Amino acid sequence: MNHQIVDQKERSLVLEYAKKVTGNFIGGHWVPSKSGSTIEILDPSTGRTLGEVPNSTADEVAAAVENAAAAQHSWAAKTPSQRSKALLDLARLAEENFELFSVLEAVDAGKPISAVRDDEMHGTLDAMRFFAGASRTLPAPASGDYLEGVSSVMRREPLGVIAAITPWNYPLLQAVAKVYAALATGNSVVLKPAETTPYSTVLLAELAAQVLPAGVFNVVFGSGAVAGDALARHPKVAAVSFTGSIETGRKVGIAAADGVKKSILELGGNSPVIVFDDADLDAALDAIAAGGVYNTGQECMSASRLIVHSSILDRAVEGLKARLSEYQVGDVLDPGTAIGPMNSAEQRSRVEAKIAALGPDAKVVLGGVSPEGDGFFFPPTIITGAGQHDEIVQEEIFGPVFTVQPFDAESEAITMANSTRYGLAASVFTSNVGRATRVQNALNFGTVWVNNHLVFAADLPVSGFGQSGIGTENAELGLLEYTRLKHIMIDQR
Numbered sequence: 001m002n003h004q005i006v007d008q009k010e011r012s013l014v015l016e017y018a019k020k021v022t023g024n025f026i027g028g029h030w031v032p033s034k035s036g037s038t039i040e041i042l043d044p045s046t047g048r049t050l051g052e053v054p055n056s057t058a059d060e061v062a063a064a065v066e067n068a069a070a071a072q073h074s075w076a077a078k079t080p081s082q083r084s085k086a087l088l089d090l091a092r093l094a095e096e097n098f099e100l101f102s103v104l105e106a107v108d109a110g111k112p113i114s115a116v117r118d119d120e121m122h123g124t125l126d127a128m129r130f131f132a133g134a135s136r137t138l139p140a141p142a143s144g145d146y147l148e149g150v151s152s153v154m155r156r157e158p159l160g161v162i163a164a165i166t167p168w169n170y171p172l173l174q175a176v177a178k179v180y181a182a183l184a185t186g187n188s189v190v191l192k193p194a195e196t197t198p199y200s201t202v203l204l205a206e207l208a209a210q211v212l213p214a215g216v217f218n219v220v221f222g223s224g225a226v227a228g229d230a231l232a233r234h235p236k237v238a239a240v241s242f243t244g245s246i247e248t249g250r251k252v253g254i255a256a257a258d259g260v261k262k263s264i265l266e267l268g269g270n271s272p273v274i275v276f277d278d279a280d281l282d283a284a285l286d287a288i289a290a291g292g293v294y295n296t297g298q299e300c301m302s303a304s305r306l307i308v309h310s311s312i313l314d315r316a317v318e319g320l321k322a323r324l325s326e327y328q329v330g331d332v333l334d335p336g337t338a339i340g341p342m343n344s345a346e347q348r349s350r351v352e353a354k355i356a357a358l359g360p361d362a363k364v365v366l367g368g369v370s371p372e373g374d375g376f377f378f379p380p381t382i383i384t385g386a387g388q389h390d391e392i393v394q395e396e397i398f399g400p401v402f403t404v405q406p407f408d409a410e411s412e413a414i415t416m417a418n419s420t421r422y423g424l425a426a427s428v429f430t431s432n433v434g435r436a437t438r439v440q441n442a443l444n445f446g447t448v449w450v451n452n453h454l455v456f457a458a459d460l461p462v463s464g465f466g467q468s469g470i471g472t473e474n475a476e477l478g479l480l481e482y483t484r485l486k487h488i489m490i491d492q493r
Helices: 008-018 058-077 080-096 098-109 113-137 171-184 199-208 224-233 246-258 281-297 310-325 345-356 410-418 433-442 475-480
Strands: 024-026 029-031 038-042 049-054 144-147 150-158 161-165 188-192 217-219 237-243 262-266 272-275 305-309 363-366 381-384 401-407 425-429 447-450 483-491
Touching (some): 008 199, 098 171, 161 171, 161 224, 171 188, 171 199, 171 237, 199 217, 237 246, 272 410, 281 401
Parallel strands (some): 161 188, 161 237, 272 305, 305 401
Antiparallel strands (some): 024 029, 038 049
16 A cells, blocks of 8 residues: 655655754754764655764763753752743743644654644643643642751752653653653753654754753754663763663663662553443443554553453454544545554564464454555554463554453453553443442552543653553652752751
């Protein structure tokens, strides 16, 4: 299948913007790279080149960290209201560039433009305003006279320089979640975007330079093995915030631990979706289908692992097939597209390999084969008959692929749901309030939805249990991750 490119004008806008990347963005301006090596950025819808970014060296990363360290103290000395105003000004500039952000994010990341314009950009702007305001009222234990003749004062302080390493599935939203929370609490930031999706981060940094002091927010490009590792290990970095795979996150965490520094890790998931026989099946399947193909399933909370009561299994499979068959797969700039391409050829190959490795009892009942033509497209896919210990069930798929497994007893469903190394998100569909309460309490996941899936906001925390991560993003708890609590004891005599 060939996917028609529907709007060359908007795609040309990205090609033109890509030329702005002439090095790393350090100290509020472009600094040419001396690495002599570049990373090619491809358009997931066409497979063609959008541009290139430097493959930075450890020395270039170190220069960015030194710049951030020099700028951090004066930024931290500003009042919360001053920092809040600067970040609100940046949010205003981002809103003024709403369309450019939308096109950059859609084309570069391979997301349907309608999803970016109608959903993600509004959520991103809301997150900017939330962090800018919430940082003005950070909580701390009450000060008081806990010992006779001694007054205790609790003070929240920034950590220092934050290393932020963002993923390719949510380049802008994840940059905002890390950068805004860190800056709002008085830290400075050096951010390394994912190798394949740099351009919305570039625009954010350029706009930030208009309202933030030079050096407070810096961007370096490069591989995780070199630039990411150098960031995590630099002695002037106080904490590392990383979103990505367990395997890479483990390396980041080890590098941070070697320097005795904090790491905040969001490491993906494999969300179980338990559907009981008393659920409103039509409403459940609507939510599951939408929650499984959003961002082409490249979502760590994707509704990918269905555990369905055996009495409604056939109806659930047929209903899911009907819904998925209605989604249009195509170029991200086509407003009718609901499912865009995979982010890269490598990511599509990973999904194809999982399909190829299915056990003898597993059956592909929809999709499963990449279409011919340009771009990195993969169709919505349903797999039945997979066993609990099969790779397709145990490991994160990160594509528009659903596995469907039957269960009979409530306890069996809970055991199946909890029997992976992940603990990020889950959902339960039932009309029985007591059952919903029992099951949500028994699930070992940081977020559990009841009769919905993939619903969240900046006000609400995201925490991974098990190997899905360490620490919290978003909400007040996400802000506190970038602070330290100092206890000051004053002798009254």
